[in-house]
Amino acid sequence: MLKVSQITKRYRKKTVLENIDFTLQSGDIVGLVGENGAGKSTLLKILATLEKPTVGTVTLHDKSYIKDRREIRKQIGFVPQDIAIWEEFTVAENMRYFEKLSWKNKTDTQLQKICTDMNLFEWNTPVKVLSGGMKRKLNMAISFIHDPSLLLLDEPTVGIDLKSKKEINQYLLHQAKHLGKMIIYTSHDMDEIVHLCDRVICIGKDPFYVELLKEIKKEIIVF
Numbered sequence: 001m002l003k004v005s006q007i008t009k010r011y012r013k014k015t016v017l018e019n020i021d022f023t024l025q026s027g028d029i030v031g032l033v034g035e036n037g038a039g040k041s042t043l044l045k046i047l048a049t050l051e052k053p054t055v056g057t058v059t060l061h062d063k064s065y066i067k068d069r070r071e072i073r074k075q076i077g078f079v080p081q082d083i084a085i086w087e088e089f090t091v092a093e094n095m096r097y098f099e100k101l102s103w104k105n106k107t108d109t110q111l112q113k114i115c116t117d118m119n120l121f122e123w124n125t126p127v128k129v130l131s132g133g134m135k136r137k138l139n140m141a142i143s144f145i146h147d148p149s150l151l152l153l154d155e156p157t158v159g160i161d162l163k164s165k166k167e168i169n170q171y172l173l174h175q176a177k178h179l180g181k182m183i184i185y186t187s188h189d190m191d192e193i194v195h196l197c198d199r200v201i202c203i204g205k206d207p208f209y210v211e212l213l214k215e216i217k218k219e220i221i222v223f
């Protein structure tokens with residue numbers, strides 16, 4: 001279980017997040033929405049241990065984000081907005097490189113399976129000739145090498161075609177509903193949010209989003 005308790009984040013005098021409070025259980029998929037600059041990425045970075053909250057606490061499986069940081073990190077798969085992979089390497093070489101940096105050892109067969117489960121079959125192809133959608137899939141596959149229980153994804157399907165988007169969403173649904181992963185996902189695509197997420201968290205109280213969210217039949221939390 002992920003428990004986020006009364007998180008506030010300030011940069012100097014600017015308050016970006018205020019009193020964010022929610023929990024996630026195994027198998028939950030939560031969508032994070034809000035206007036540009038609302039604080040979605042900031043919240044994801046806090047949950048990925050890359051930023052610290054100014055006020056508030058976070059626990060994952062009853063472990064503290066402050067005291068048990070090393071253990072917590074092993075449980076987190078963070079997919080940032082920017083793609084960070086080696087363009088000159090093949091898919092296989094990228095997967096092997098990041099496996100070496102990971103705390104879990106994986107065989108080539110296991111690494112390849114992570115890719116094929118995402119419908120990424122170009123194992124020996126250099127990344128520089130892959131499409132944008134394929135690169136996004138590889139970026140995600142790398143973040144999941146160590147079998148994290150909490151997946152944090154910052155706009156993972158931005159700028160990719162409908163087919164790849166659908167494949168990525170199918171993959172994430174499987175990860176949550178069959179393997180019990182917890183997923184927090186940001187997107188500006190409301191159809192995708194409706195299709196994929198059990199609950200929606202709206203950051204920033206922007207009236208446009210608040211009104212839009214009233215139309216969808218999901219549990220909505222507004223901060």
Ligand SMILES: Nc1ncnc2c1ncn2[C@@H]1O[C@H](COP(=O)(O)OP(=O)(O)OP(=O)(O)O)[C@@H](O)[C@H]1O
Pocket residue numbers: 011016034035036037038039040041042043
């Ligand atoms: N390191 C930082 N120092 C100061 N201000 C920051 C820092 N990181 C983010 N901010 C500010 O915090 C606010 C929230 O930014 P954030 O990137 O979390 O928004 P977002 O909701 O993810 O936006 P987008 O939809 O455009 O990705 C912005 O005003 C941003 O300028």
